[in-house]
Amino acid sequence: MPIRTIEVRERVMARNDELAAEVRRRLAQADVPSFNLVSSPGAGKTALLERTLDALGREMRIAVVTGDVQTQNDAERLARRTTRLVQAVVTGGACHLDASQVLESLAAIDLPETQLLFIENVGNLVCPASWDLGETAKIVIMSVTEGEDKPLKYPKMFREARYAVLNKVDLLPYVPFDVERAIDMALSVNPSLQIFQTSALTGRGMSEWFDFLRSQIRQHAAAGAA
Amino acid sequence: MHELSVAMEVCRMAEDRIGADASGRLRLVALEVGDDAGLEPDNLSFCLDALLSQPPFGEARALVTRCAGNVLRLDYLEVDDADPDD
Numbered sequence: 001m002p003i004r005t006i007e008v009r010e011r012v013m014a015r016n017d018e019l020a021a022e023v024r025r026r027l028a029q030a031d032v033p034s035f036n037l038v039s040s041p042g043a044g045k046t047a048l049l050e051r052t053l054d055a056l057g058r059e060m061r062i063a064v065v066t067g068d069v070q071t072q073n074d075a076e077r078l079a080r081r082t083t084r085l086v087q088a089v090v091t092g093g094a095c096h097l098d099a100s101q102v103l104e105s106l107a108a109i110d111l112p113e114t115q116l117l118f119i120e121n122v123g124n125l126v127c128p129a130s131w132d133l134g135e136t137a138k139i140v141i142m143s144v145t146e147g148e149d150k151p152l153k154y155p156k157m158f159r160e161a162r163y164a165v166l167n168k169v170d171l172l173p174y175v176p177f178d179v180e181r182a183i184d185m186a187l188s189v190n191p192s193l194q195i196f197q198t199s200a201l202t203g204r205g206m207s208e209w210f211d212f213l214r215s216q217i218r219q220h221a222a223a224g225a226a
Numbered sequence: 227m228h229e230l231s232v233a234m235e236v237c238r239m240a241e242d243r244i245g246a247d248a249s250g251r252l253r254l255v256a257l258e259v260g261d262d263a264g265l266e267p268d269n270l271s272f273c274l275d276a277l278l279s280q281p282p283f284g285e286a287r288a289l290v291t292r293c294a295g296n297v298l299r300l301d302y303l304e305v306d307d308a309d310p311d312d
Binding site: 002003004005006007008009010011012013015016094095096098126127129130156 | 228231232235236238239243244253257262263264298299300301302303304305306307308
């Protein structure tokens, strides 16, 4: 019989998940919480990070990995707000970051001298939901210039995320966006989602976001010391 | 684009299994894709067929079977073991 069948029965994401586990192990060893920021393009991931680096950059040691399909524009914007390393990953067409890219980026980051890692994923609410990067949690960012029904349209992403940021709330007087409806839809998809409301432009709601980041660092440091 | 990334990983797995030398003898790549896997099966088949028609492959095709859940699994491969000189 010339045709031979080879049974495989292996998950396609198995290799990525192994690499993600290694990322998670290294970050845990250094007690570094890490957040994978995901959103549609233009929701304000980079602006949120700019504001965060401006406010907390002297208080805590923050490293950033950015992913973009083309250009290092986001990394260059963020590098102007911090003296610490901003690692740029240009995916060259791929619609998401994968764990191997994050693992390579970690090699250039001084983890013992880092308290918090942000991974700014490619702007896309579909594909990044399927790739574990070894992060502590995914944070999905939506903005009031989008439809309230994003959680229903992209349920996998909102299920995978532990936190959500509703950004650009300074524009609420000018756009027909129903905050309560958006939150109801997000919680209908993921009832345990913790939601922040921010304006990275004006700073509204940012203090709650900053307190959240401080608490995450404290929790990881306490877990490491225990 | 998402499907293309997955298709590339499937091809890497297939090549790992059968070896680079035997890749030209690969005939079938069978996958299971769940309804909640976040993939469009037709797009995935298209991407796989495009990759499997290029070196180091050549004559392989994809067989994508839908199933329930978020399964995304490389199920089996078929390789032509016939001696090319026969």
